[in-house]
Amino acid sequence: MKPSIALKGQLDFVSLAQVIQFLSSNSSNGALVLKSPYINQPGVICFNKGIITNAFCGDLQGIDAAYSLFGWTEGEFEFDVNRVETERVITQSLMEIIMEGARMLDEGRIQELGAENQDIAKPFRPHLEEGVNFIPSPDVDYSYVVEEEIFSPGQNIVEEGNHGNWICVILDGYADVIKDTKKGPFTLCRIGPGALIGDIAIVLKKENVRRASVISVDEVTLGVLDLERIHRELALMSRSLRGVLLGLNRRLAEVNHNLSRLHVSDKTYDIKSLSGRDVFDFNRSDKLFTITQGWASLVAKGSQGYVKVAEMEHGDFVGRVPFLDLGHEPSQAVLLPSEDFAVEELPTEDIVAEYENSSNMIQCIASYISNCVAATTMQIRGTGKND
Template sequence: MTVDTSALSGNLEFLTLPDVLQLLHTNTCSGILRVKNPYTPTPGVVYFSKGAALDALAEDKSGIEALYELFGWVEGTFTFSTEKVTASRVIKAGMMEIILDGTRMLDDGKIAKKGPEEAFTQDDQNTTDGSNLPVVRRPISNYSYVLDEEEVANGKNIVTQGRHGDWICVMLDGYADVIRQTPKDGVTITRLGPGSLIGNISSLMSTKSVRTATLVARGRVALGVLDMQRIHTEFSILTPKFRSIAVSLDKRLRQATDTVVDIHLKQLNVKEVLAGKRLLMEQGSTDEQAHLIEEGEVCVVRKTKKGPIPLAFLEKGDYVGNIPCINTGHEPSGAALYATEDVKLAPLDLELVQQEYDEASPMIRAILDHVAACVSVTTLIACDFEKMTRKR
């Protein structure tokens, strides 16, 4: 692989398409990704703007179908060039949702594989128990923040639910399962892989942070302990409005996880949750704005074929809508908004939000991206849990 200021190129056997997509998303790249496969006559193309996939072409397909098609191109090369992109935004899904869905469809045989069969392994899952958990992983960067390295043995707790902890680590190697303990049992939510961050935005607040889940090592795990004093300083210089967006993002992750647990325990009462609320914005809306809640409450709801699933319960100080640099799967394109009658919203200046995001330190951006990715993953898990529960 070679990298310079204007291009990224490499071999798909060394850096897979999901890894490439995550890298371009994490670094908010704008330009064109071209993918060549020896088994196809023409290259595939993906258009990017600030880390978001706008549109794609692959053989006779376009849009999201073309992008999913490219997941089957496991052999070949890729080149990304930073150039002017005029494509319209056809693909509405967030990057983590795309990566998880594409990987899952490839594993399930719903995407045709173009390349030698021996190239298709489950190494990325690295599971020791045969499970098929979605894996959150990121390119490992910003190593300058690592003060020390630690190792955790297989089966040991890295984090224990309910305990206080205001530190953040990066997973340098290995995998770990996120488990929410309930009075009944433990619910495994997802799996974290290399590049994932352990800790959340509440770790950067002045109040003590309480761990909301247990993290268990699956195999040997190598951790990098991050410089919290440096990260605290970088977080403190953000504007109050941007910090409120970050805190609201953290809340979404906790609440989406709560929804998974409620579904697992069969305690989710949708009618009760939506009582006294009116439809504020329909799922599938093309609205590109975002707002801060000044009064009232807003519930984010994913509508599925099996019924509505409440994902987040937001109030004064939280944001709703579409912030392009923070994609969670809760945007109007993928979720509806229900609000109390007294709701009052104030529009966010998305240009200023994007500017502050771009000017934030690499680690602050990495934390925001990681939490947003986990929200997106947990939202998909909630939908899967609800589907399985209804089948039972």
């Protein structure tokens, strides 16, 4: 069988993080083959339905190989759809891999190939406090930008509790997302170029209260997006896909709330004694459902105990969304339903097909919110402490 190359490009033009996010969001099957001018053997990252299953780099295999490939900032890549490895050796979520790989590269824990032969200037990024994550951003369709605004360092871009009916993209600069808690201001994450400020609920006019403050770290240039254009696209969607996107929006609110709660209380759970509830069985892991009755707690195993990630209610989706990697159920978190819990299966294949045919901006919004959910979930899993 001849290789079938569906995608190819240059790593000095498109970063590895951008490539694997694109392949994941398209539920791709195959092998991403990387070739560097500084090493003879290619590196390989395997995908099955958009999930990274394995990686190879020289003598390394699995997650260590995947991390090492973040040091390949020059060279070529191609995606071969005929090379499929279904056995899952790597269990980390996409966002865990991207964030840890980028962190290891920044800290010098993995080698940047060719760096010893040239003076490489790394992109400027303001100092980040320990425990605060930087959220990677997908590529934004800048044709949606209708106006620009500039904010000075330390200026409030958004204030928690205020109302706002706009969505912006950061064109340049960095900002911190901060939530007010009983212990005072708590930094949820840092965002930079390509990050979105605002959410889908604002577009659909369902809610316009800001859930957190956004404060510029350095000078920030914002691009105001064409809200009416995005609204028209969402209005033409099926109820199923629109429900998944709104559910994704609610998950972000939930994980942010629970991370803030853990900052105050550090509370963990005994999973066996959580109201005596049984774990929802996701034996059909490729299925997607919507909650029609009752509610459920999403619980993940943290570094020192089980922690609540989110509370799900009527209308929320549960199960794996093929084009998003949240680091949630069914593989990395468990669902504890109420006694009256009931679900209805969603038309997953139709939802995927519709999503793949949606605009780049809709996909960007979904991908960015997914990145935020996954990154915040990583913080939740590492925050809980036993009393």
